[in-house]
Amino acid sequence: MQSLIDPKTLARVKDMPLVAKTVADGFLHGHQSSNQRGVGIEFSQYRSYEPGDQPGRIDWKLFARSDRYFIREAERQSDITVWLVVDASASMNQASELSQKEGWNKLDYARHLAATLAYIGQKQGDSVGLLGLSTDQLSFLPPGAGERHWHRVMAQLYKLKAGSVFPNTNLLNQYTARLQRPGLVFLLSDFYQQHNEINDFLAQVSHNHNEVSALQLQSEDELAFPYKGPIRFKDLETHEEVLVSSNGVKKDYFNALDEHQQSLKAQLVSLGVDMSCINIDQPMDEVLFNYLKARHKVVR
Amino acid sequence: MLGVISIVxxxxxxxLAIPVLIHLFNPGKGRLVWVGNINLVRLAKQNAVTERRISRxxxxxxxxxxxxxxxxxxAQIYFKGDISIGNKTVVVVSPQWLEQVSEAQKQTVxxxxxxxxxLKGKFSHWSELAQLDQQQSxxxxxxxxxxxxLVGFQSATKAQFNHNINWHTLGGKAEQVTEIKKLVVVYSEQDNQHVLAALETIKTHRLPGLEITRQMTKDSQTADxxxxxDEAPLSNQIKTLITAGGHKEPDFANRLLDLMTQSLLVTTWFAGSTLSDEQIATSQRSVPVDEENNTPLHSALxxxxVLCWIGERYMAEKTDEAEQ
Known part of the structure; x- marks a missing residue:
């Protein structure tokens, strides 16, 4: 890895497309140590020209060397619909204390990550759809391809604000029906739920023809619990307040966190959903690279 | 029983409001951190916080x-030692009360x-009570x-008592008697000067209708x-009173009137009047701290x-340490 781009630094310029392009381009063209040329646009095979094939797809350089017509084929076809589902509940406003100073929270990270994934999808020619979810605001953009559609995705992501809680499945019926078509669904969420509503949503979306990937966003403070002295923790969604002595609860907190993570993972596995944890305080392109690399291995 | 000298x-x-306010608005209640899932913290908090809350x-x-x-x-609090041993109820009844109540009520009381x-005298409840007040523990x-x-309270004046006295007054049965407007005392040369002075005092302050004369006049015949x-010299009781130095006492005149009028049923003079409960009730004298049986609590306090202060410092340090 030659360089890591800090998305927080990029986010200061308040230009989501630039961040997405920078991160994605870096990932697609600059970081690979292998001989792969990218995830979705890599070369697969040549086949002989058949009547009906478009002349534009003929590899003319190969023709010059071999004097035969070959058609260049990519490994992936661009017939996949990529759904980006962003949890916009109030808990997504959480940030580590360091990130908070820089105005960077889970929702910001989710928006930039979604923009990057949309950019990659767009580059591969995939159709990208967007669903932003909170009871205050349901943001829906039907799938589409091309750069102009990608800009529409950007605009929709800009408007996305965190508020209230993750909606229950009754409110989402009309959208989940759209998501049940064959495709790839990315759910970007912290997976904090009041009544199992995120799991219910995933249960509706996940099926044999659909691949669902859950990206759990966590902050450094959640993982390291760096607090000292008495702390009043307040829930972003319920506004419930709990006063604790940080030293006294640290060990128990880690136990509770482990238990929560294991339980969540088990639930998602039972639904056939692949889950990955993302630390929002780490550089986004590094996280994305590791994620897609791991995912590529699984797919292969 | 506890008492204080400086009630102010x-x-x-x-x-006391100071520590309570500090406790309520203590900035040390912890800084605020917003989290996405309070359940994780709540699950972890149980023991540590209970312990912290108790120490707070x-x-x-x-x-x-x-x-x-x-x-x-x-406030200079002190301790009245005797009271804690056990109280003694002293029931005091006046002759008038005994005459008026039923037998059953009498037995109950x-x-x-x-x-x-x-009470021995019919007319000087306050002065008799003052004596009892001094005698009792x-x-x-x-x-x-x-x-x-009013008959029972005609002599002596109301004073403050050491004890708290609970008055149970029976009302509504004032005797219906003819009011005596004029009383004549005929004295002789031999009569004690103290007695004459006392009679003058009585005339001035208690019985304006009293006439003191050496000889009976025509007007004297109209007295009630x-x-x-002059014919019946001072009674033995009066003589004894004077011999014992009673004439030097401030209430000599009243006591003299008491003795003189016992046989004359002067009761009737006041019998038509009554006193209210407030007029009868006596007040308790405030007791100085150095009085016998009262223990000052300065040293103990x-x-x-000091012990509380040491405890407070220790707890405060311990709590701060736990919170760091």
Missing amino acids: ALVGLIS WLLLLLRLLIFTLITLLL LASGDQVIQ NNAIFEVYTTDS WIIRL LLLL
């Missing part, structure tokens, strides 16, 4: 105690006291049963009652204050 100093108890409350309690002790020290005393509680008739001291 008890205003210092308002200072204990700290508040100690601070309240310190302020209370300081206030009590300033007389059986209610540890000691029963009947500190733990005595007086229950006085009397009528509201005539006391002939001071010791307790």
Whole structure:
């Protein structure tokens, strides 16, 4: 890895497309140590020209060397619909204390990550759809391809604000029906739920023809619990307040966190959903690279 | 029983609000951190916070105690030792009351006291009670049963008592008698000068209708009652009173009137009048701290204050340490 781009630094310029392009381009063209040329646009095979094939797809350089017509084929076809589902509940406003100073929270990270994934999808020619979810605001953009559609995705992501809680499945019926078509669904969420509503949503979306990937966003403070002295923790969604002595609860907190993570993972596995944890305080392109690399291995 | 000398100093108890306010608005309650899932923290918090809360409350309690002790020290609290041993109920009944109540009521009241005393005189309840007040120990509680008739209170004046006296006055049966407007006392040369002075005092302050004369006149014949001291010299009781130095006492005139009028049924002079409960009721004298049987608590309070302060410092350090 030659360089890591800090998305927080990029986010200061308040230009989501630039961040997405920078991160994605870096990932697609600059970081690979292998001989792969990218995830979705890599070369697969040549086949002989058949009547009906478009002349534009003929590899003319190969023709010059071999004097035969070959058609260049990519490994992936661009017939996949990529759904980006962003949890916009109030808990997504959480940030580590360091990130908070820089105005960077889970929702910001989710928006930039979604923009990057949309950019990659767009580059591969995939159709990208967007669903932003909170009871205050349901943001829906039907799938589409091309750069102009990608800009529409950007605009929709800009408007996305965190508020209230993750909606229950009754409110989402009309959208989940759209998501049940064959495709790839990315759910970007912290997976904090009041009544199992995120799991219910995933249960509706996940099926044999659909691949669902859950990206759990966590902050450094959640993982390291760096607090000292008495702390009043307040829930972003319920506004419930709990006063604790940080030293006294640290060990128990880690136990509770482990238990929560294991339980969540088990639930998602039972639904056939692949889950990955993302630390929002780490550089986004590094996280994305590791994620897609791991995912590529699984797919292969 | 506890008492205080400087009641005003008890205003210092308002200072108890200080630690309470500090406790309520303590900035050390922790800084605010917003989290996405409070359940994780709540699951972890149980033991540590309960322990912390207890130490916080204990700290508040100690601070309240310190302020209370300081206030009590300033108020000069003392301890009345005798009372704690056990109270003694002294039932005092007046002759008038005994005449008016039923037998059953009489038995009930007389059986209610540890000691029963009947007032001897019909006219000087206050002065007799003042004597009893001096004689009885500190733990005595007086229950006085009397009528509201002015007769019982005609001599002596109401004073403050050492004991708290509970008055039970029976009212509404004032005797219907003819009012005596004129009383004549005829005296002789041999009569004691003290007696004459006392009679003058009585005339001035108590019986304006009293006529004191050496010889009977025509006007004297119209008197309702005539006391002939010239024919019947001073009674033995009066002589004894004077011999014993009673004429030097401030209430000599009243006592003299008492003795002179016992046989003359002067009761009737006041019998038509009654006193209200407020007029009868006596007040308790405030007791100085150095009086016998009262133990000042300064040393004990001071010791307790020091202990509380040490405890408060220890708890505060411990709590701070736990919170770091």
